[in-house]
Amino acid sequence: MAQTKEDIQAVMPTYGRFPINVVKGKGSYVWDDKGNKYLDYCAGIATCNLGHVPDVVEKALQQQLGELWHCSNLYHIPKQEELAELITKYSCTDSVFYCNSGAEANEAAIKIAKKYGHDVLNQEQPLIITFQSSFHGRTMATLSATGQEKIQQGFTPLVPGFEYAPFNEDASLQLIQEKKPAAVMLELVQGEGGVIPAYKEWVQKLNTLCKEQGTLLMVDEIQTGIGRTGTLFAYEQYNIEPDVITLAKGLGSGFPIGAMAAKEHVAKVFTPGSHGSTFGGNPLAVTAAHATLKHIVESDVLDNAHKVSKYLWQELEQLVQKKKSIKAIRGKGMLIGMEVASDAINYVNKARENHQLLILVAGPKVVRILPPLTTSKEEAVQFIQIIEQLFE
Numbered sequence: 001m002a003q004t005k006e007d008i009q010a011v012m013p014t015y016g017r018f019p020i021n022v023v024k025g026k027g028s029y030v031w032d033d034k035g036n037k038y039l040d041y042c043a044g045i046a047t048c049n050l051g052h053v054p055d056v057v058e059k060a061l062q063q064q065l066g067e068l069w070h071c072s073n074l075y076h077i078p079k080q081e082e083l084a085e086l087i088t089k090y091s092c093t094d095s096v097f098y099c100n101s102g103a104e105a106n107e108a109a110i111k112i113a114k115k116y117g118h119d120v121l122n123q124e125q126p127l128i129i130t131f132q133s134s135f136h137g138r139t140m141a142t143l144s145a146t147g148q149e150k151i152q153q154g155f156t157p158l159v160p161g162f163e164y165a166p167f168n169e170d171a172s173l174q175l176i177q178e179k180k181p182a183a184v185m186l187e188l189v190q191g192e193g194g195v196i197p198a199y200k201e202w203v204q205k206l207n208t209l210c211k212e213q214g215t216l217l218m219v220d221e222i223q224t225g226i227g228r229t230g231t232l233f234a235y236e237q238y239n240i241e242p243d244v245i246t247l248a249k250g251l252g253s254g255f256p257i258g259a260m261a262a263k264e265h266v267a268k269v270f271t272p273g274s275h276g277s278t279f280g281g282n283p284l285a286v287t288a289a290h291a292t293l294k295h296i297v298e299s300d301v302l303d304n305a306h307k308v309s310k311y312l313w314q315e316l317e318q319l320v321q322k323k324k325s326i327k328a329i330r331g332k333g334m335l336i337g338m339e340v341a342s343d344a345i346n347y348v349n350k351a352r353e354n355h356q357l358l359i360l361v362a363g364p365k366v367v368r369i370l371p372p373l374t375t376s377k378e379e380a381v382q383f384i385q386i387i388e389q390l391f392e
């Protein structure tokens, strides 16, 4: 039977939403429409790394709002160059493609890997190997790259050209050796998949193998990047240099922007017409990202994140010893997963309803904690007190 207008929500119900209307944010807090204040340790799912409405980004955006909102990529946009200079200076990459989201950044990575496969590796059907439990986005190519059936269910036929290898297991190295893919794409901490860090030794073996056989190593830094795991990019902690990295989330402090950055030998396979986006590199978006990144590399944000995350990790690890209902703490820096014995969602709901604390889940049994990198020690102390009460 056809649905009547009354049955249909004006906004498609693709999200399971918590019952609060968020109307304002500043620093580590958001407010609902009733004036209730929440400590936001979800940070827009690892996006508001500088907290809500950070002054430096607000100021830059205010100025840009009076100058230029949009201009086609048919012309040079100086702010794009300035941001690309920052990204390439502080990463191992040489050139940047701009888009508007994480999924689009991974789409761009998938396209450049396929083109590299055709143009450089002379492959007719370039293959990309990703990992089980990974998450790379919700568009058709990125959900096909995602190694989780629940994300793919109902959306077959998938985009061909992906195979999934076991994460953190040497069997994946054999598969890569056997299949000679054009690229391997991985998260160094699987975020949506349950906050699972990749083993350093395994990543280094993977990196060596990829370099030896000419397979591109593409690191999805969409959740781990922009200081989230303690360094500007998570790959720095693995002593590797990926051929491609993808960024979004924290890059624009909440203003939508995605980026795919590549080393020169990869970047040069994209030529005029290879890829594009009307809004990619929009003047407002690159302004927000430039102000964000400049602030992170020039201020003490990462030092603060290091200090506060050290405190959080110490306290949470002590709680694991004391509380049977918490099984383990894992992750890196300010990307923290708390494996719990019962349904994680119950803790998330209790935190919001009884303690005005926003946290989230990463799968059924993992509570995910994503404080802004700017959160203060006092806020972290308040957070730990709430967690102690939650697990009483």
Ligand SMILES: Cc1ncc(COP(=O)(O)O)c(C=O)c1O
Binding pocket: 045, 101, 102, 103, 104, 106, 135, 136, 137, 138, 187, 191, 192, 220, 221, 222, 223, 224, 248, 249
């Ligand atoms: C690792 C990773 N890749 C890709 C994405 C997709 O990003 P977006 O939601 O901006 O499309 C996400 C989003 O959670 C992510 O965590």
